[in-house]
Amino acid sequence: MADHKFLIHEKNDSVGVAIININEGDIAKGIFLTDNGSIEITAAASIPLGHKIALHPIKAGEFVIEYGEKIGRAFKDIAKGDLVHTHNLKSIHWIKK
Amino acid sequence: MSEKILAYKRENGNLGIRNYVAIIPVDDLSNNAAESVAKIIKGTIALSHPYGRLQFGEDLNLHFRTLIGNGANPNVAAAIIIGIEPNWAKKIADGIAKTGKPVAYFGIEGYGLLKTIERASRKAKEFVQFATAQEKIEANLSDLIISFKCGESDTTSGLAGNPTAGRVAERLTAEGGTVIMGETSETTGAEHILAQHFATKELSDKYLKIHRDYLKIIEDSGEDLLGSQPTEGNIAGGLTTIEEKALGNIQKAGRKEKVLIQSVLGLAEKPQTKGLHFMDSSSAAAEYITLMGAAGAVLHLFITGQGNIVGNPIIPVIKITANPKTVTEMSEHIDVDVSGILTNEINLDQAADKVLDALTAAARGQFTAAEVLGQQEFVLTRLYPSA
Structure with missing residues (x-):
């Protein structure tokens, strides 16, 4: 099993995507899809599988x-x-006029 | 790539991988007769639907185009059309007959239900014996028209499932294959990126125009699509906004260095060339795959996150997911597990290999999960209410 817990699409992204349930307080490792570089972030909330964690x-x-x-x-x-x-977080589209 | 398949070569040269005798009701009133024939005669399938009365204009044209297209689909060996009145039934039969395949039509008025069932059943028996006498020939996966769509998407779709489909599109089209994608509303927020994937500026402009027109319909109605796009299922899977969903969705187009979109198709319109095509279409799964059947697709690749279970009566639907939870919880619906991409156990090209293997197996005759489970959604797209 991999030791990373989230993936990041691009270098300047502000969020990563959890590939497993991350518990609040976990020090989670994330991998950039662009170059396999990694970062570590302490989860400030539970981040369920598929949900996003703020990178900054x-x-x-x-x-x-x-x-x-x-x-x-x-x-x-x-x-x-x-x-x-x-x-x-809210869409920029689909806003009623 | 040499994915050798076994296919039925139809009278017009098009290749199919299933061999149905389709019983097609023109209208809601004729479903009972069509379903009764399908119960009596083995090897037939009824394409029931709730519409076909008092439609007019482009909505009626689309109704005819969709039924004719599905009857003409190469997965159908022969077709029987049943309508309350004979004229519209004949119109659909004539459209299908252009392929050269056996077609017959029956009107219920003047005969009643029971006599119609008997007349149509006798013809259906003949057609099934015709169909089952057809032999398969060896062909290539890239000889087929294959459609793509994702559904009940989540963030794993954008991370892994849809990029895998993109690799599959690249490889099929490099071999001379034909692939159709679409889902106009689900490109919102990523349209500036998808626009770069078209072969010419004219095509790119055409796509951007249909997308703008689509947004205008929503704006003019005073509504928005919050609550529909993304869906409740999408949100449960971690997708927050339409932009995020769209950026994941368009990964199906592959990398623009490898493949470009060759045409923008109207609803139920058949592609005229090989390569990748974009159909201006709804994102609702069953409506979409029904439109693809009308466009001549004989196999469908469905990428799911949370586990959409859609199937189609005449098109085998292959389901792939990268969500490990869905692989476990919805196992009977999933044909290909590509969750290993998330954990770096496999890369996108290896995942594409797995998908191509599954497409090949289905095209050689193996039933997909949706076929075995009997998911057979046939849903016609409506443009506006009946008269």
Whole structure:
């Protein structure tokens, strides 16, 4: 079994994707798909399999980056290691006028 | 690559990998007759659906195009059309007959249900004996039209499942294969990237225009797709926004250095050349695969995250997933497990090998999980309400 717990699509991404359930407080290793480089982050929340972990602090109003692209905008401050999902991230599209 | 398959060569030269006698109702009223024939005559399959009355304009054209296309599909050896009135039944039969395959049509009015079942059953018996006399020939996987779509996607789809499909698309098209992708709404937020995957600027502009038109329909309705895109299942799997879903979705197009999209197809439209094609289509799984059947696809690669269980009556659907939880919890639905990509146990090319093996096995005659389990969703796309 691999020792990494999350994967990161691109170098400038602000989130990684958990490949296994990560518990709050775990020191989790992440691998970049681009070059197999790795980082370690302490999980600030439980991150279930397939969910996203913040790689650095993200302020409310800032774009969240995955695949090297904008996947939406944070509407709350997000701490490093925190879960990034519908409670703090919203699409830039599909907004009623 | 030499994925040797066994296929039925139809009268028009197109290759199929299944050998159905399809009983196609024109309208909702004729489902009972079609299903009754399919119960009586072994080797037939009824393509029931709830529509076909008082449709008009482009919505009616799409209805005809979808039924004709599915009857003309090379996985169908012969077809019987049953309608409440004979004229529309004849129109569909005539469309299918252009392939050269045996077709017959029956109207219920003037005969009643019971006589219609008997007349159609006698013809169906003849057609099944015709179909089962056909012999398979050796061919290549790249001789087939294969469609791709993902469903109940999650983040593993974008990390591994869809990039694997992208590698499969690259390899099939490099060998002269034909692949169709689509799902217009699910490219939202990644359209600027997908636009770079078209063979010409005209095609790229055409795609961007249909995408813009699509967004305008939603905006003009005063609605948004929050709650639908992403779906509840997507969100449970970790996908948060349509942009994130779209960026994962478009991985199916492969790398643009390796393969480019050769045409933008309308609903149920058949590709005119080999290579990769994009159909302007809904992302709803059963509707999409039904449209692919009309476009001539004989095999479908379905990439799932949380475990969509869709199948189709005439197209074998191969399911792959990279989500280890889904592999365990939904095991009977999954044909290929590519979760090893997440743990670095296999790379994308090795995963593509596994998928090509599964596609080849299905194209040689092995039933897919969806076929064995009897998932046979046949769903017609509607453009607007009936008159």
